[in-house]
Amino acid sequence: MIPLENFLLLSAALFAIGFYGVLARRSAILILMSVELMLAAVSINLVAFAAYLDADGLTGMIFAIFVITVAAAEVGLALGIVLRLYRERRTANVDAADELKW
Amino acid sequence: MRRLPLPSQFDRIIITGGVVAGLALAPLLLVLLVLLAVDEITAPEFIFWLVAAVVVGGALGTVLLPNIVYAALSLVATLLGVAGVYLLLGSEFLALAQVLIYGGGVVILLLFGLMLTNATDDPVVSDGSQKPFAAMVGLLLAGVIVAAAYDATWGVNEVAASSLRAFGEQLFGDYMVPFIIIAVLLDIALTGAYVNARRERATAGDEETSP
Numbered sequence: 001m002i003p004l005e006n007f008l009l010l011s012a013a014l015f016a017i018g019f020y021g022v023l024a025r026r027s028a029i030l031i032l033m034s035v036e037l038m039l040a041a042v043s044i045n046l047v048a049f050a051a052y053l054d055a056d057g058l059t060g061m062i063f064a065i066f067v068i069t070v071a072a073a074e075v076g077l078a079l080g081i082v083l084r085l086y087r088e089r090r091t092a093n094v095d096a097a098d099e100l101k102w
Numbered sequence: 103m104r105r106l107p108l109p110s111q112f113d114r115i116i117i118t119g120g121v122v123a124g125l126a127l128a129p130l131l132l133v134l135l136v137l138l139a140v141d142e143i144t145a146p147e148f149i150f151w152l153v154a155a156v157v158v159g160g161a162l163g164t165v166l167l168p169n170i171v172y173a174a175l176s177l178v179a180t181l182l183g184v185a186g187v188y189l190l191l192g193s194e195f196l197a198l199a200q201v202l203i204y205g206g207g208v209v210i211l212l213l214f215g216l217m218l219t220n221a222t223d224d225p226v227v228s229d230g231s232q233k234p235f236a237a238m239v240g241l242l243l244a245g246v247i248v249a250a251a252y253d254a255t256w257g258v259n260e261v262a263a264s265s266l267r268a269f270g271e272q273l274f275g276d277y278m279v280p281f282i283i284i285a286v287l288l289d290i291a292l293t294g295a296y297v298n299a300r301r302e303r304a305t306a307g308d309e310e311t312s313p
Contacts, residue, residue, distance in 0.1 A: 001144070001146065002144075002146050002147050002150050002190065004256050004258055005251055005252060006147070006150055006154075007187070007191070008247075008248075008251035009248060009251065010154045010157060010158070010187065012244050012247035012248050012251065013158050013161075013244060014157060014158065014161055014180075014184075015243070015244070015247065016240040016241065016243050016244035016247070017158070017161040017162060017164075017165055017240065018161065018165070019236075019239070019240050019243055020165055020236050020237055020239075020240035021164065021165030023232055023235070023236030023239065023240070024165065024230060024232060024233045024236040024237070025165065025227075025230070026227065026230045027170060027227045028219075029170070029212060029215045029216055029219065030164075030165075030170060030173060030227065032212065032215075033164055033173065033174065033177050033212060034164065034165055036177065036181070036204075036208065037161050037164060037165075037177075037180065040180070040181065040184045040204075043184070043196075044184060044187055044188075047187075047188055047191050047193055047196060048191055050191075050193075051191045051192055051193070052256065052258050053256060053257065053258065056268065056272075057192070057193075058268060058269055058272045059272075061193050061195070061196055061269060062269070062272060062273055062277050064188075064193075064196055065196065065199065065273070066280065066284055068196075068199060068200065068203055068204070069203075069284050069287075069288065070284070070287065071208070072203055072207060072208055072288075073287055073288050073291035073292070074291070075208050075211055075212065076211065076291055076292060076295040077291045077294050077295045077298070079211055079212070079214070079215045079295065079299070080294065080295035080296070080297075080298035080299035081298055082215055082219060083215070083218060083219065083298070083299045084298050084299060086218070086219040087301075091219075092215075092219040095230070
């Protein structure tokens with residue numbers, strides 16, 4: 001049997017890599033991809049805890065399904081916003097949209 | 103100026119990527135096979151480490167590769183690897199959903215986004231100046247999470263084999279209300295995406311429409 005810590009280790013690595021991507025990347029779509037990595041890491045954690053710690057092992061799976069659904073909705077909405085930004089500024093670089101930055 | 107690769111060139115990219123990934127995985131496979139042969143690790147652990155290598159390698163490719171199309175394709179590898187992790191954890195339905203929704207839907211959507219926003223630009227993007235800082239924070243975060251995970255004592259049960267029937271009964275029984283809310287959320291998100299992304303018609307009073 002695989003120790004639970006292995007899954008937690010994998011999920012931590014995935015989350016940190018996604019976090020690095022969000023901070024370091026400047027293209028809006030690449031930032032979205034990094035957010036997907038972080039969401040996948042969270043889902044792995046939920047399913048691992050459900051499989052190892054929960055009696056019926058279902059609650060975490062259902063939470064993971066909700067995470068996947070919300071992530072799909074988020075990607076669709078965010079791409080709409082990115083396309084809008086691209087049409088206004090001719091670039092998908094997030095540094096081009098800094099009006100709110102003081 | 104380099105253009106984005108054409109879809110007809112994707113074959114070549116995928117084959118090249120596969121060869122590179124295979125070459126990178128070969129030493130790991132060798133080490134794992136030796137460990138398996140001397141009974142240092144069990145067969146599930148063997149598969150776990152292979153899948154984990156695919157997941158982490160793909161994730162690193164996603165955040166490090168300068169070419170956005172390569173980054174998107176290594177994201178596919180990561181997400182399929184995550185589906186493998188779900189299989190190892192005994193939730194086949196989640197693995198299937200992962201392949202269908204992420205491999206089929208989200209990645210295609212992201213590729214569309216790339217094509218629509220960078221089609222005439224250089225596909226090679228430069229990252230910001232915050233790279234060293236971002237790497238530092240990421241490593242710190244990973245260290246804290248790993249330390250916390252190994253520090254805690256988990257009262258581990260045996261892995262319960264969860265049936266698909268029980269899963270469906272839970273989802274449409276106890277979790278009916280969240281399920282409906284999620285459905286409404288999806289509806290709103292799709293409408294919002296459409297409203298955001300469509301081109302606005304010229305109306306009286308507008309001096310110019312978007313190009």
